[in-house]
């Protein structure tokens with residue numbers, strides 16, 4: 001049964017229609033769940049460039065064969081093929097082939113791994129700097145070492161001078177660019193980077209076969225940076241010239257496209273590092289967490305994303321002994337003994353004066369026998385204590401558990417070794433910045449390693465990161481040198497190259513509704529070359545009331561035979577947690593086909609089979625566009641469509657969106673150049689907003705779409721026009737008059753009755769207010 005056909009047309013398939021449908025080429029859609037190559041860049045080249053690309057780089061017997069589906073097939077003999085990728089694969093839901101995951105490790109190898117033996121790239125396996133450079137270039141990956149110690153508050157003239165110097169001197173320009181060993185296959189995770197065998201099996205069970213670009217570059221850096229930064233050398237002088245010494249682990253700032261697999265890129269190293277440290281701990285009690293606290297914290301801006309990361313973590317963690325937990329309201333992180341033991345880190349995160357601190361300690365001693373009280377003054381219940389190695393949370397939930405009141409001191413989290421900020425640019429945006437930095441500062445461990453991830457990252461974020469690392473280091477009073485690396489995949493701040501973008505002018509709000517209905521129930525058969533948007537898809541609006549209004553408008557647009565209104569839902573932050581979770585689950589199970597939402601779902605949320613995105617309201621920044629449309633085309637899936645509808649009031653913000661579309665089509669190469677959704681004349685004609693306008697748009701969106709009452713006549717008129725409703729302005733005006741007339745007559749009737757009843761008719765006529773004067777009562781009195 002073709003659900004899309006049912007939804008967009010009817011359930012009755014006439015013979016003719018059937019014949020006609022046979023002629024229509026069904027495009028490959030994200031929802032078809034067919035196996036795909038998750039890599040975004042360099043895959044075409046990998047097929048053709050046998051002399052130049054990956055194939056040349058994988059020398060001799062280590063060379064990988066790339067098959068037609070773009071998936072690397074290992075050439076390992078069966079006894080070494082411990083991922084079981086050769087044969088034995090089985091189909092799972094979604095059509096992807098997954099190996100049975102039966103481990104066939106070589107006994108010696110197992111022994112080495114279980115004994116904690118160091119596994120390294122052999123000199124033959126290691127690529128030379130030149131070869132690493134080629135692979136990284138092919139996949140559009142750039143790794144740079146950032147200088148944390150240098151103050152960013154330099155005089156601008158000096159800065160400009162230095163930049164100019166480095167541009168002129170290519171040697172200087174490349175001085176801090178690094179060419180780490182790429183992860184050529186997931187097999188290397190065990191054989192080279194020593195991840196737990198169980199974890200490797202769990203990765204295989206998920207059906208991941210080829211590392212995506214971000215995984216290819218970040219996993220070696222996060223798992224074993226010394227190993228990753230050591231190129232193959234012919235002689236000692238070569239080694240001195242090429243290698244870079246990095247003590248310990250690194251902090252990482254990653255900018256990689258949406259849907260490129262950043263989640264497992266930070267989860268695998270965290271699980272591995274905690275597992276490795278656990279093996280060094282002697283007692284079982286030490287391995288247990290809870291009494292001590294979490295070892296890793298992952299922050300995400302929304303509950304939906306936090307819950308999704310937790311699920312991903314739970315899929316990777318089974319049988320590794322690592323527990324991943326989603327932080328919920330009411331959970332406790334630190335028991336009272338830690339709350340009031342007088343050690344709040346180094347005092348930097350406490351707002352208490354010395355004497356206040358002493359008083360607190362005194363009161364704790366005197367109340368030693370009374371029930372333990374948590375930071376909020378409630379009785380402490382040990383059952384609420386989070387006993388987990390990895391804690392996933394939104395900043396507010398976590399801070400609530402750590403802070404007594406809004407301005408109270410934040411409890412330290414000395415056990416945390418790893419802090420991850422997913423969607424870091426939002427977490428460090430003014431909206432969340434204070435909360436996120438408070439948590440970061442609360443992680444007082446001197447060995448804390450932080451990684452930040454997003455598909456977009458403003459330059460101000462980099463400065464905040466450097467400043468925070470510098471501040472925390474100076475607080476720890478250690479001489480150690482921070483190593484902050486920046487990893488960029490593809491072009492910074494661009495949308496996915498594997499989706500089709502459409503920018504459609506609709507004139508008015510009513511025109512937008514018409515266009516949306518046309519998408520829902522097309523009246524003509526699309527040509528085979530035309531990309532059409534078929535459910536499931538997401539519709540984004542600017543505000544919650546607009547999402548609700550649009551949902552009400554569309555509620556009866558889906559034919560009853562296709563499930564009717566049960567196929568559409570609205571999701572926003574005004575709903576309860578359970579309602580939100582329920583809608584997410586129904587959309588994932590494909591019970592819902594259309595989800596109207598706000599920017600709440602714009603970031604991070606992964607619905608693998610979403611065929612497209614409709615921006616019913618234009619996103620108010622380039623970054624917002626990149627993230628919204630990034631909900632489709634995930635993991636390299638082809639066929640995703642992003643439609644953006646705009647009217648006159650959107651003109652100031654359309655340029656940013658048009659630029660992103662043009663850049664993404666350019667990144668697609670020849671095929672993208674043929675598409676050209678935004679003609680050059682339009683790009684040239686669209687006005688560029690000023691910096692101030694951009695900031696206002698980012699913060700408030702298009703003003704006319706906001707709820708409100710103030711403003712001059714023009715504002716009121718614009719707000720009225722921007723309302724979501726199928727009715728024309730004329731119809732609405734007539735309706736408004738009819739409603740006002742009815743209300744007036746009702747009021748008059750009421751008043752007449754009242755006045756007659758009290759015999760005050762004459763008095764009212766004299767003292768009547770303006771409204772009364774307009775009414776018929778004037779004549780009535782005479």
Ligand SMILES: Nc1ncnc2c1ncn2[C@@H]1O[C@H](COP(=O)(O)OP(=O)(O)OP(=O)(O)O)[C@@H](O)[C@H]1O
Pocket residue numbers: 038207208209210211212215256257258259260261262263264454455603604605606608630634635
């Ligand atoms: N190596 C891989 N091969 C195939 N699929 C993968 C691979 N790695 C991750 N995926 C899948 O890709 C999808 C997107 O992954 P993920 O949510 O981690 O992307 P992301 O980069 O965090 O995206 P966003 O920027 O939107 O948050 C998921 O469905 C995930 O299971």
